[in-house]
Amino acid sequence: MKSIAQENNKPNIIIILTDDQGYGDVGFNGNKQLLTPNINRIANNGVVFKNGYVTYSVCGPSRAGLITGRYQDQFGFNRNPLFAPKDANIGLPLSEETLAEALKKAGYTNMAIGKWHLGAHESFRPLNRGFDEFFGFLSGGHKYFPEQLVLNDISEVKAQFDAYDTKILQNNTRIEEKEYLTDAFSREAVKFVEKSANKPFFLYLAYNAPHAPLQAPEKYLQRYKHIQKKDRQIYNAMVSAVDDGVGKLLDKLKELNIDKNTIVFFLSDNGGDLSKGSYNGNLRGGKSSLFEGGIRVPFAMQWPGTIPPKQVYENSIISLDIFATAVAQAKVIPKNKIDGVNLVPFLIGKKKDAPHESLYWKMFDKESFAIIKGDLKLVSIKKSTPLLFNLKKNSTERKSINDSIKVKKLKKLFDFWDAKNSKPIFDGLAEDKIYSEKHPDRYQNVEKY
Ligand code: CA
Numbered sequence: 001m002k003s004i005a006q007e008n009n010k011p012n013i014i015i016i017l018t019d020d021q022g023y024g025d026v027g028f029n030g031n032k033q034l035l036t037p038n039i040n041r042i043a044n045n046g047v048v049f050k051n052g053y054v055t056y057s058v059c060g061p062s063r064a065g066l067i068t069g070r071y072q073d074q075f076g077f078n079r080n081p082l083f084a085p086k087d088a089n090i091g092l093p094l095s096e097e098t099l100a101e102a103l104k105k106a107g108y109t110n111m112a113i114g115k116w117h118l119g120a121h122e123s124f125r126p127l128n129r130g131f132d133e134f135f136g137f138l139s140g141g142h143k144y145f146p147e148q149l150v151l152n153d154i155s156e157v158k159a160q161f162d163a164y165d166t167k168i169l170q171n172n173t174r175i176e177e178k179e180y181l182t183d184a185f186s187r188e189a190v191k192f193v194e195k196s197a198n199k200p201f202f203l204y205l206a207y208n209a210p211h212a213p214l215q216a217p218e219k220y221l222q223r224y225k226h227i228q229k230k231d232r233q234i235y236n237a238m239v240s241a242v243d244d245g246v247g248k249l250l251d252k253l254k255e256l257n258i259d260k261n262t263i264v265f266f267l268s269d270n271g272g273d274l275s276k277g278s279y280n281g282n283l284r285g286g287k288s289s290l291f292e293g294g295i296r297v298p299f300a301m302q303w304p305g306t307i308p309p310k311q312v313y314e315n316s317i318i319s320l321d322i323f324a325t326a327v328a329q330a331k332v333i334p335k336n337k338i339d340g341v342n343l344v345p346f347l348i349g350k351k352k353d354a355p356h357e358s359l360y361w362k363m364f365d366k367e368s369f370a371i372i373k374g375d376l377k378l379v380s381i382k383k384s385t386p387l388l389f390n391l392k393k394n395s396t397e398r399k400s401i402n403d404s405i406k407v408k409k410l411k412k413l414f415d416f417w418d419a420k421n422s423k424p425i426f427d428g429l430a431e432d433k434i435y436s437e438k439h440p441d442r443y444q445n446v447e448k449y
Helices: 037-045 059-068 099-104 160-165 181-196 218-224 230-255 320-330 404-418 429-438
Strands: 012-018 047-049 109-115 133-137 168-170 173-175 201-206 262-268 299-302 311-313 358-363 368-373 376-381 387-390
Touching: 012 059, 012 230, 012 320, 037 230, 037 262, 037 299, 059 099, 059 320, 099 109, 099 201, 099 320, 109 181, 133 181, 160 429, 181 201, 181 230, 218 230, 230 262, 262 320, 358 404, 368 404, 376 404, 387 404
Parallel strands: 012 201, 012 262, 047 311, 109 133, 109 201
Antiparallel strands: 047 299, 133 168, 168 173, 262 299, 358 368, 368 376, 376 387
């Protein structure tokens, strides 16, 4: 039996986003210690993007780019937002259209699960940004063990990172979660897919794993008892929990016979934090860096029956392409000009050229930027001499090239792109203390959610 989504020829969209998972922290990028048999299934069923990037090397801005399909610098979301539930300026600007809002125009039912991090003020929350359902938390991270979720709501939060201790939100209601958080998110994802199978749906499954705090239950830890390094043992266990969840979700798509009508993307929001158990393969740097370890992430996609399986795609692509691909398949016109490209023609052999002329990164507060054009990458960190690399010959960015003409050209290209960008529109994590001093009632009298 064909579902309504199939009849309408609008595929379901699932984005599985992990948090701070390193480039080398998946089997499909060669890891033999950390087992990800289910995440690998996505790659086997479709494509591994060997050079898949995100738009920033920390959580918030990367998510803002992903969910809007636009470089977040254009709308000033170039910092990790503060958790400020009463502030109607700290979040994804309402002028921006989320992928959920765009797909809604094509009749999709949308759910966000897990970490939000795009604003805690009521106006920024998932249910006001195109999602029909939400199960998760609003801040930039969270504890995982249910017995540690002790704060009843935001009115009990006293400081930025207390938000990690709040009870989980189901839409606008705080609930008593009984499971390990990653398992809870997987459970809700399967539930949503089950009830949405006969209509086009969009599932944004944003696991906070394996972001700190490193916490995993025995069930997953026992798979890595042989690993001596404690943080790596827990980290692997956390990824294993995600992997089990991905397996359940993929099984459910098959069981419901909607796997061929569902596009599944898997990626991490930024590179791994090397101080917290991550592994970025042989890439240089990690989270918060503009070297490859910060911005190149594990990235795979499946659309069985449409995209040929077992592909390894070498051209550079970026998380912005998810929005562009999704709206192209759903046949909706985005409200704003988007920066990504529809990947499908490139993956079915219709287009042979590179999807992007060039890709850009800017870290406003660090006065740093990077640009990739073809095989060349320019990394400029503060006032130091910009570094030029040929990623094809030297993907580890250890040896820079001395070529002032090429450096100049790339810098000019970056400046041209940068000319239309905005300054940050809100305070970031670095302003936490100052913000609290200026707003002593930061968490007080927040409506109960
Ligand atoms: Ca992250």
